[in-house]
């Protein structure tokens with residue numbers, strides 16, 4: 001399928017350092033409407049930092065982040081507005097333990113977007129039905145499994161009607177039997193055309209969901225490839241070694 005040329009989220013000249021370490025130096029990046037971009041790379045290469053910069057959770061030292069072509073600088077668009085369009089789901093679900101599932105979902109749309117409670121409830125119930133968790137709407141987070149909590153975290157983000165979703169290792173802290181249900185939901189979102197940036201160590205899932213792969217090393221893009229190409233014949237030895245570590249058989253190897 002031909003993906004749109006419209007850039008939803010973009011980083012231009014992104015420079016990010018923590019006190020003693022530079023993670024990105026003039027890093028450029030963009031994701032197009034309807035595209036599913038998977039970011040891969042060894043531990044410490046900067047994947048989480050990139051997502052956090054893209055969502056304004058980390059201050060950057062130079063460069064610009066743009067949403068729909070507008071620089072998020074408080075003038076063209078504010079971070080407060082931009083964040084409503086950029087959904088993010090983390091490894092930890094970060095649900096409020098003292099609120100029911102429904103109240104957790106309603107919070108953002110009502111507080112940040114000033115929407116009517118009854119209107120948001122309709123949308124929340126629709127989404128809860130879609131993920132098969134409507135029967136949990138009055139339960140508290142502690143009464144849900146890890147996989148259920150993570151699906152609720154995704155629903156909570158979707159209820160803000162984001163233009164793009166960022167996923168940072170969302171299955172990393174789940175028991176193996178819970179992983180599938182979360183990945184299936186993400187696959188469904190991808191099929192529906194949601195623009196997504198995904199950091200994951202689930203290689204078979206990455207292969208199934210990705211349109212494009214960015215392979216990072218030391219804060220730099222080593223490969224920027226069409227997913228099919230990356231998974232069948234990565235161009236660099238570094239990427240080949242990376243894929244092999246996951247016990248992931250590169251197809252060209254199978255043939256050979």
Ligand SMILES: Nc1ncnc2c1ncn2[C@@H]1O[C@H](COP(=O)(O)OP(=O)(O)OP(=O)(O)O)[C@@H](O)[C@H]1O
Nearest residue numbers: 018019021023041042043044045046047048049050
């Ligand atoms: N809050 C922080 N303070 C200082 N250094 C940090 C901080 N967060 C990350 N770093 C450093 O920045 C670099 C990139 O980290 P980051 O978490 O983005 O990598 P990653 O690719 O997501 O790793 P992983 O796959 O292990 O989650 C690492 O060297 C890390 O030690």
